[in-house]
Amino acid sequence: MIKLAIYGKGGIGKSTCTANLSAALASLGKRVIQIGCDPKADSTINLLHGDPVLPVMDYMRINDEEPESIEQISKIGFGGVLCIETGGPTPGLGCAGRGIITTFTLLEQLELFKRYKPDAVLYDVLGDVVCGGFAAPIREGYAEQVLIVTSGEKMALYAANNIYQAVKNFEDRSYAKVRGVILNRRNVENEEAKVRAFTDKAGIEITADIPRSDDIIRFEDMGMTCVEGDPGCEAAKRFLSLAQTLTDEDGKNG
Amino acid sequence: MKNVSGIIPCYAADTSGVCSALYELGGMTVVHDASGCNSTYSTHDEPRWYDMRSNIFISALTELDAIMGNDEKLIEDTVSAANDRAPRFIAVCGSPMPMMTGVDFDAVAAEIESRSGIRTFALHTNGTRSYIEGASEAFLELVKEYARPCSKTEGGVAVLGLTPLDFPLGADKEIRRWLSENGFRCLSALAMGDDLGSVGALPAAELSLVVSQTGLAAAEYLKEEYGIPYVCGVPFGKEFAVHLAAYMKDIIKQNMGCSPVMEPCCGFEDADTVVIGEGFFAGSLTAALREDMNIKALPLCTLPAYGPFKSLIGGEISAEEDIKAFLEEKKPGTVIADPLFRYIVPKETRLIEVPHFAFSGRCFQRDMKNMINTDIKEYFK
Numbered sequence: 001m002i003k004l005a006i007y008g009k010g011g012i013g014k015s016t017c018t019a020n021l022s023a024a025l026a027s028l029g030k031r032v033i034q035i036g037c038d039p040k041a042d043s044t045i046n047l048l049h050g051d052p053v054l055p056v057m058d059y060m061r062i063n064d065e066e067p068e069s070i071e072q073i074s075k076i077g078f079g080g081v082l083c084i085e086t087g088g089p090t091p092g093l094g095c096a097g098r099g100i101i102t103t104f105t106l107l108e109q110l111e112l113f114k115r116y117k118p119d120a121v122l123y124d125v126l127g128d129v130v131c132g133g134f135a136a137p138i139r140e141g142y143a144e145q146v147l148i149v150t151s152g153e154k155m156a157l158y159a160a161n162n163i164y165q166a167v168k169n170f171e172d173r174s175y176a177k178v179r180g181v182i183l184n185r186r187n188v189e190n191e192e193a194k195v196r197a198f199t200d201k202a203g204i205e206i207t208a209d210i211p212r213s214d215d216i217i218r219f220e221d222m223g224m225t226c227v228e229g230d231p232g233c234e235a236a237k238r239f240l241s242l243a244q245t246l247t248d249e250d251g252k253n254g
Numbered sequence: 255m256k257n258v259s260g261i262i263p264c265y266a267a268d269t270s271g272v273c274s275a276l277y278e279l280g281g282m283t284v285v286h287d288a289s290g291c292n293s294t295y296s297t298h299d300e301p302r303w304y305d306m307r308s309n310i311f312i313s314a315l316t317e318l319d320a321i322m323g324n325d326e327k328l329i330e331d332t333v334s335a336a337n338d339r340a341p342r343f344i345a346v347c348g349s350p351m352p353m354m355t356g357v358d359f360d361a362v363a364a365e366i367e368s369r370s371g372i373r374t375f376a377l378h379t380n381g382t383r384s385y386i387e388g389a390s391e392a393f394l395e396l397v398k399e400y401a402r403p404c405s406k407t408e409g410g411v412a413v414l415g416l417t418p419l420d421f422p423l424g425a426d427k428e429i430r431r432w433l434s435e436n437g438f439r440c441l442s443a444l445a446m447g448d449d450l451g452s453v454g455a456l457p458a459a460e461l462s463l464v465v466s467q468t469g470l471a472a473a474e475y476l477k478e479e480y481g482i483p484y485v486c487g488v489p490f491g492k493e494f495a496v497h498l499a500a501y502m503k504d505i506i507k508q509n510m511g512c513s514p515v516m517e518p519c520c521g522f523e524d525a526d527t528v529v530i531g532e533g534f535f536a537g538s539l540t541a542a543l544r545e546d547m548n549i550k551a552l553p554l555c556t557l558p559a560y561g562p563f564k565s566l567i568g569g570e571i572s573a574e575e576d577i578k579a580f581l582e583e584k585k586p587g588t589v590i591a592d593p594l595f596r597y598i599v600p601k602e603t604r605l606i607e608v609p610h611f612a613f614s615g616r617c618f619q620r621d622m623k624n625m626i627n628t629d630i631k632e633y634f635k
Contacts, residue, residue, distance in 0.1 A: 101356040132323055132356035139358055172368075173361040 002030075002120035002250045005137040005176055008149030009159035010127045013184040015043045016216060016225075017149050017208075018124035020236070022047060023227035024243035026079025030119040033112070034081055037103075037137055038126035039088025039096045047077030050223030055087020056103040070110050078228045082116060096126075097133020104136050120246075128159060129166035138167060138176035145179035147207060150198070152183075152191030157198050164202050180207035182242070187212045208242040210235055259574045261597045265557060266419055266612040268379040270299035271388025271468065272347045273310060274417040277302060279396070279450045282309035282341035284332050286357060287349035287381075289314035298615050299385075301418050311335050320351050325362055333370045342450055343399075344374040345392065353380035375399065385419050385612050386532075386558045389468035393444055397472040400453040403480070411502070412459035412476065413443040414484075415469020419612035420532055421446070422622035429465070432489050432627040436499035444469065460506045461485060466534045467559060488534060488626065491542030495627040522550040528584065530577070530591035531610055533559040539590065539608075539625070546630055551590070554580065574598065590634070593618050606634060 002025070006018045015036070022034045036043025041055040053075040059067050067073045070082075077083045086103040088096040113121070123137035137143050146167055150160040160181060167178050183195050183206050192209075199206055211234055219229030227236045266274075269285055273295040276283050285295060292312040297303050313328050336344055346363050359376035367374035375395050379388045393414060411433055416426055426446035433440045441459050442452035462473040462484035473484040485502050489495035527543065529536040529551050536553030543549040556572050571577055578598045581589065589599050593607040594614045608625075609618035623633055 095354065097356060098354055132358070135358075136356060140360065170361075172365060173358070174364065175361070 001118065002122075002246050003142065003144045003176075004120070004179075004246070005123040005125055005143035005146045006149060006182075007125050007129065007146060007163045008127070008182075008184075009156045012149050012151060012156050012159075013210075014149045015124050016046070016220065017147075017182050017184060017210065017239075018043060018122050019046045020216075020225045020227050020239040021243060022081045022120075022122050023078050023225040024236070024239040025120045025122075025247070026081050027227060027231065027240065028243055028247055030243075030247065031117065032079070032081045033116060033118045033121045034077075034083055034124065035103075035107075035121065035137075036083075036085040036124045037100050037134070038086070038124065039091070039099070040126075041085040041087045043124040044075075044077060044081075044083035044085060046220055046223060046225050047079075047081050047083055048075055048223070049078075051075075053083050053085055055085040056106060057087035057089065057099045060102075061090075066106055067110070070107075070112055070115065078225065082118070095133070097131040097136075100133040100136050104142070119250075128162055135166070135170070135175075138170070140174040143176040146176050147179055147182050149182045149184050150195060151186040152188040152194040153186055156186075157194065160198060161202070164204070178202070178204055180205040182206075182208045182210060184210045185212045207245070208238055210238050257573045262574055262577075262594055263613060264384075266299045266385040266615075267294075267381045268383040268385060268388030268391075269347055269349055269381050270295050270612075271385030271390070271417070271419065272345065272377050272379055272392045274300060274385065274419050275389040275392035275445055275468065276345055276396075277308045277417075278306065278445055278448060279343075279453075280341060281343040281345055281450070282311055282332075282336060282339055284311045284313065284328075284335075284344060284346045285349060286313045286328055286346065286352045286359075287315055288351070299419065299612070301423055301611065301616065301619060309335075309339050309341050315349075315351060320355050323355060323357075325357065325365075329362060329365050329369065332366050336366070336370045336372055341372065344370070344372055345377055345395075346374065347377040347379040347388070349379070349381040353382070373399065384557055385417075386467050389415075389417055389419070390471045393469055393472040394475055396444070396450075396453055397456060397475050400450060401456045401476070401480070402454050404455055404458045406460060407439060407441060407455075407458040408460070409438045409506075410441045410459040410461075411438045412441055412456045412462045412473075412482070413469075414462050414464050414472050415466035415534070416443050416446045417466070417468060418446065420466045420468070420535060420610070422611075422624055425624065425626060428624060428626040428628075429463075429489070432495060432499070433463075435627075436503075438499070438502070444472065457482065461502055463487070463502065464534070466532055467557065470560060486534060486537075487541070488538035490538050490625045491546035491630045492627070493545040494538070494542035497541075497545060522552060525550040525552040526587040527551040528554050528581065528586045528589050528591075530554045530556055530589060530595055531608070532557050532612070535610075542625070542630060543634065547634060549634070552584075552586075593621075608633075 008014045022032045025032045056073045088099045148160045150156045213235040215226045215233040219226045363374045363376040426443045430440045457480040464473045464486045465488045476482040533555035540551040540553045543551045588604045590606045592610040592613045609622045
């Protein structure tokens with residue numbers, strides 16, 4: 001099973017990349033779950049044609065009790081992708097990291113993986129690994145690999161390095177390992193060279209190179225991924241290629 | 255508000271359940287919690303504290319350690335203490351603050367084991383659930399960890415779910431004596447008067463006797479893994495104790511792989527007596543009252559209940575307001591319960607006090623009653 005966590009600086013395009021990758025995996029016939037781990041709860045919206053799923057934390061806030069079924073906190077999106085959002089506490093209050101842990105515990109209780117039997121699970125995680133809650137997706141039993149989304153912009157690379165170091169801190173534990181970066185281009189000068197300088201130093205690879213694309217923006221305005229909107233466009237092809245690479249690797253690993 | 259106790263206390267927490275279950279087995283129980291909280295687990299909820307040594311390690315979690323996620327201090331201190339004490343195993347469990355900061359106890363346990371070379375496992379307590387969950391997970395983990403295939407012992411019985419939170423001190427001896435008198439051989443009594451070595455021999459048992467809800471998960475595991483059937487019940491009274499022993503012999507003789515519960519444990523809807531407490535206690539006492547004294551009673555389980563016993567005891571009612579409403583509607587002539595239930599029992603109802611350590615702690619310890627294989631008529635006349 002492909003178990004992947006996507007991290008990166010805020011606004012760098014994590015949700016865009018994750019949703020497109022989910023859509024690409026689904027297009028290859030895979031059974032996919034995407035779990036948005038961000039209080040903003042907008043990770044899966046482009047798989048759902050703009051009709052969002054009720055986040056787990058919102059369900060608990062409204063009902064003052066835990067959901068009893070996966071159906072109460074999920075929606076089926078493009079290609080059959082099961083969409084779940086952790087959501088978070090009232091902005092400015094509570095503890096968002098704790099919300100993620102609570103959601104994961106709940107999904108375990110509901111036997112999500114046992115019941116749904118996915119081929120791929122993608123965790124789209126807010127920004128940096130700021131606390132224990134935001135490290136939950138890389139704990140044993142969840143993601144096995146981390147992809148960091150970055151552009152060639154200085155602050156995006158700074159955040160990418162922080163994430164890389166944070167994950168490295170857990171190397172004594174059976175946590176996920178950094179698989180590589182998704183270069184989400186912003187067309188800055190010498191962009192590839194800047195990103196490559198970081199990946200070379202870290203000893204990781206550029207796993208995918210996504211061009212700056214108006215197609216992505218255009219289809220997001222329509223509430224969908226470019227993989228759904230135009231699988232023949234260049235950006236979609238790159239996501240489909242990444243999906244194929246991950247699938248092939250997963251097949252080899254048995 | 256649901257589940258708020260305004261008058262009666264709450265039961266001992268899951269962390270206390272872990273400490274109690276593992277107390278006599280030669281390991282080291284590590285509780286990740288603030289300094290000073292050890293008195294809750296080790297003294298208020300532990301009647302053996304002053305007479306029996308056990309390794310209980312409280313991590314003395316500080317505000318800064320919690321904020322900074324300083325797991326390293328917990329790991330290093332635990333390894334250092336383990337090097338001093340050489341425990342046979344290390345069990346690491348949590349409390350409310352680590353729950354909030356999301357400490358990964360499985361990863362912490364793996365690191366402690368790797369550095370100390372001592373088998374270490376995590377028990378996922380958070381201090382917000384009852385002792386049932388904590389002790390239940392501890393017993394299950396022990397059995398998974400240490401039970402090994404071995405040849406059967408004729409008449410061998412594994413007693414599961416025995417802690418001072420539910421039973422008075424000495425209950426283990428009474429159960430062993432009763433088993434012996436009835437031709438059984440007690441291979442292990444998890445976990446009073448027992449040691450870690452006997453856990454390994456549990457699969458030699460022909461039958462498990464589950465004496466509280468805390469032993470059920472371990473019994474289920476032994477049934478699944480080793481095909482050992484189990485019977486739920488406590489040999490209270492004289493007649494019921496005889497009946498229970500005969501029932502156990504039948505189960506062994508017929509080689510039944512099911513999960514039988516003594517049918518008399520089932521209550522009577524028209525009963526004028528209500529027995530309040532842990533499900534196995536309440537069900538078994540209901541059966542003993544019927545068989546020994548011809549009293550019809552209804553068990554009321556006020557703690558989490560799982561498995562086959564749940565349907566016979568009519569489920570669980572744990573919220574104070576629900577217990578109160580049940581008693582006010584039922585208006586029983588007699589309630590048998592811990593003395594601290596007095597304040598929500600209707601005024602016209604007679605209360606017969608049977609202290610429960612997990613509920614009232616040391617307050618009424620000296621009044622705790624041994625009802626195992628003994629004449630109970632004096633208590634309930």
